[in-house]
Amino acid sequence: MMRPRSAFARAVVATAILFLATTGRAAAWEGLAPYAEESDVLSTSPSTDDGAIGAMFNPAQWGVLEKPELSFFWSDENVRPNHMDQWGVTAGAGLGFTLRRHDRQFPGGARNVTDYQIGFGSGSGRHFEGMALGFSGPGKGAFARQNYFAAGDIARPTRWLSFGTTGRIALQGGDHDAGVDVGIRPLSDARITIFGDYSLSRGERWDDGPLAGGIEVRPIPGLQAAIRYGDQDRFQVTVGVVLDRAGFRATPHFDKDANLGATRYAIRLNPPIKGFDLDGKRNSKRRFVEIDLKGRVAYQAYRYWDPGTISLRGLTERIEFAIDDPTVGGVVLNLSGLEANPAMLWEIREKLLALKQRGKKVIVYADNLNLGKLYLASVADRLVMDPRGSLLMPGIQISRTYMKGLLAKLGVGFDEWRFYKYKSALEAFSRDNMSAADREQLQAVADDAYAELANGVAQSGRATREDFDRVVNEEPFLYASRLLELKWVDALGRADSVKAVVKMVGGRRARLASYPTLLERRWRPDEEWGPKPTLALVYAIGECAMDDGIKARASSKAIRQLRENRDVKAVVMRADSPGGDPLASDLVAGEIRALKAARKPVFVSQGRVAGSGGYWISMDADTITTTPFTVTGSIGVIGGWAWNEGFGEKTGFSSDRVQVGKSADLLGGIRLPILGATLPERNLDAAERKQIERSFAELYDDFTQKVASARRLDVARVRELGEGRIYLGRPAVENRLVDRVATLDETIEAAKRAAGIPEKRNVQVVEYPKAPLFRLPMFLRGVLGPAARANAAAGTLPLSAPGLSYEARVLQAILDQPGRPLLLIPGSVLPSELEAVP
Structure with missing residues (x-):
């Protein structure tokens, strides 16, 4: 059509x-x-x-x-x-x-x-x-x-x-x-x-029509000259100048004997021609861009009526603007009300370090700090803290809540199908304390995360590593006045005091400027013809599921269309997923492999979590980048079985059935109201469990072989790194599970280079999925959300149903899909739970 x-x-x-x-x-x-x-x-x-x-x-x-x-x-x-x-x-x-x-x-x-x-x-x-x-x-x-x-x-x-x-x-x-x-x-x-x-x-007639032609030159921004020849040997010459966003041009006309005729003049405001940057010369490094970070940093914000969300790329684009613009001398960040996981804090911090490398300044205002916010704020050239502010940083802890006793009291039996040492995602249902293997891997994650945060603060020059460790262990709570004594902050003051700090740092003529106002004022026209090279940024966020989370059915189709679209020169996927359904994971991974086969560069940038199924969708990329705080790896398979072990007697529920097939009764049982899940009447017998173990081994073999092929490792080495073990970003690089530590912006630039696009060439980054229009009220999200109708038809809630904890959603997934293997990481290392206390 x-x-x-x-x-x-x-x-x-x-x-x-x-x-x-x-x-x-x-x-x-x-x-x-x-x-x-x-x-x-x-x-x-x-x-x-x-x-x-x-x-x-x-x-x-x-x-x-x-x-x-x-x-x-x-x-x-x-x-x-x-x-x-x-x-x-x-x-x-x-x-x-x-x-x-x-x-x-x-x-x-x-x-x-x-x-x-x-x-x-x-x-x-x-x-x-x-x-x-x-x-x-x-x-x-x-x-x-x-x-x-x-x-x-x-x-x-x-x-x-x-x-x-x-x-x-x-x-x-x-x-x-x-x-x-x-x-x-x-x-x-x-x-x-x-x-x-x-x-x-x-x-x-055809030969009567007037012809004209000529040449125009713009040797430098702001200067324009052209000569245009017309019929009867007449010609005209244009000379023009554009200063900032105002231009003037004169066009004298001549006859064939070069006799001057009329002259045309034009004054233009906002012409689509780059001008001499007088504003850049006149106000060099005098403006400091205000960036208010009140809100939750997320990958995408709703396009309308979402003031509480800050998009990650929108924020880094603001800092990038400050890096490139000659009138900007620095940025002023207000950290009051900021919510962001450590991986995103690191991305923001790296962007600020890039700004400092260009000789520009970072001023930060903070009221209350924790370890993560201190890590971000430590990059500042000048850190101002509210006089009544405080810092709370007793360290890092990773804890789990165990439900074995609860399930026993409810009369629910649970069998953890754990065949791999570190694959601990379901031990919360089968144990009442941490297994030795889980303790080993979680302690390593906590140690690595703490070291990254502590070294970052120490490298800023605000504290030595020894002083940092001492404060964590001896003074975990400090008021602003004590931080000033320690020289961890530079001054005490309220948010409006940063105006004076700007003049102190940037000079008498320095002043604050809002980003939208400055963006409009500093607009420069795009003189390039033709479509810009397109890079696609695909967000694979949430559980690996077919129609929820990463939405594998829709996402794989979108990636296939990107592969077939000749205008798309490279694809970057941001993977931030704890895993889930192997089918959903492999559906997306298959399209990543197809991109490679088509010789279209494909890069994966890992977010806060890219483990198990989240690693499966990452592993086939040309290049995998990660952050120091990314939880990745978890190469393994997990599953479990819950059944009625007295639940019916305690609650009054009962079930009955007819069946054809020896094991058909495993699919029936007590239908749980509200959750819409079924609790089977019995556990698996030895033969049935043996079949499960065999299917798990088959999937694990496939997983490890795919990793070995994608990462060019021996299968034996992958099995050694596997067994479900999780790693933070830098150890994952050392073990060749990923390629390097890099921000999302750096990954996009690397994909641009891989596509053969010149460094200075502007590109268009198209996001999938598109940012939604507006946020539904909370009470409507479960009713009008995209997966609501399908879930209502099935009598279930989506795996990511709001209000349910990760473990509760996992248990529901086990009940909804009995006997199926899952690619999941432990819930204790999800973004909301691996945070500096509190």
Whole structure:
């Protein structure tokens, strides 16, 4: 099926061809102002003279404009002495308006007419289209003006080619004309543009249509020069200058003997041409960007009405802007109310360190700190703390709640199918304390996380490692005044005191600036033609499930479409998953393998958790990056069986059945209300359990062999690293389970390089899934959420049902899918639970 945009473009081109093919005997310009006479305000051609002036001749230019432009143009060729007779105004973006005044000497005196045009344009990168309605005011009869409809199209398939078509038709009388033009940039940028245009009006033959062409150069930002040759050997020269976001250009016209005729002038506000950055020179490093971190840092925020969520990439983009912009001397962060897991804190901290490496400053205000926030704040050049603030950091602990006794009291039996030493995800149901293997791996995780945090603070110069350890063990709670004595903070003050700190750090003329205001003020037009290379960022977040969590069914389809889309040059997947269903995991992993086979670069950036099924979806990437706080590995399989061991007697429930098949009774039992799960009546017998063990061994063999193949390791080595053991990021790098420690932004840059995209080339990062529009009220989420209808039909809640703990959701998964192996990590290391106390 033809897409609407494509259909529109083809219709415009077909109309233009029809116009060009038409010949008649009417006056060549009667009813429509002739293009050759009107286009003398252009410096190049309609599809290459980007902006509101070009939109007068090709309304698709309204779609090219990123920001609204206002231009005023006039001529020194006047009919009446000391009067400005030939002038016009054009303004807009997307939707545009043009007014143009003409004066002409007629027998009996001078007359004038004002022509108007209302236009609309849209498009993106590769293709733009537009339409306009033109009409004239009083006096149009003397100028033989007719109201008309215009349509235009601009195609930019590459960085070096622009092709435009446009056509007009009078609404009465049948007059029409059309034009085509082309622009070529031999250097693939705006420094040199070679252009040409051709138009034909009703009544003209093919060889009657005027031709024009020339060359434009923009040797440096802010300077523009062009020469345009027209019919009858006439030519015009344009010289223009753009300072910040205001421009001026002059276009003198010459005849074939080089005699000067009229000169056209234009003043432009917000022209789509990069200007001399006077603001950057005048305000070098004088602005400090305010960044308020009140809220929860997440991968995506709702697009509307979600003030309590901060998107990770949105935040790092703000810091990146501060790094690149010459007027920014630093950033001011307010940590009050910040919620973020350690992996995200590390990503933010790394971005701030990159800013400092560019010679810029970081100022931080904090009220209450814990170990994680101190780790982030320690990067500051100047750390200001509220006088009533405090720091609580008794260290790190990882604890688990065990439910063996609870299940026994409820009359629920539980058999943990644990065939691999460290695969401890279900021991919370079968034990009343921590197993030796789980204690070993969790202690290693706690030690590694503590060392990363402590070393980060020590490397900032705010404390030695010895002092840090002493405070943790001897002074775990400190008020701001004590922190000032220790020189862990630089000053005490309220949030508004940072204004004085900014001037102290940045100089007398330094000042605070909000990011949205500064972003608007520092906007620079994109002069590049054609679609930008696209990188896809796929979020695989939550449990590995078919229609919830990572949504493997939809995600695998989306990844397949990205593989088939030639515009997508590389794929980055952010994996933040504790695992789950092996089928869901392998469905996504299979598409990652297909990307590799298609030689399209695919990178995985691991988030806070990428273990078990989360590691399965990671392992096949060309490159796996991780963070120092990522919990990964957990190569193993786990499962369990819950059954009625007195539950019916204690609660009054009972069940009965008929069956065909020796083990069919395992699928029946007491149907639990609310949860919608079934509690089987018995445990597996020895033969049935042997079959389970055999299926687990089969899946584990497949898992380890896939890891060995993907990571180029011996299977024996993978089995040694496996057994369900979890690792933090740096040990995972040492053991070659992942490639390196890197942020999500660094991973995207690496994927860009792998795709062969030049470092300075801008790219478009497309996220999947798209950020949702708005957050549903809590009481509606279970009713109107995406998986609600399917779960309601099955009589169950989704695995990620709000209000249920991780262990409760795991138990429900076991009841919902009895006998099936799971790829899960222990709930004790999920993001909300591995935090600095409290």
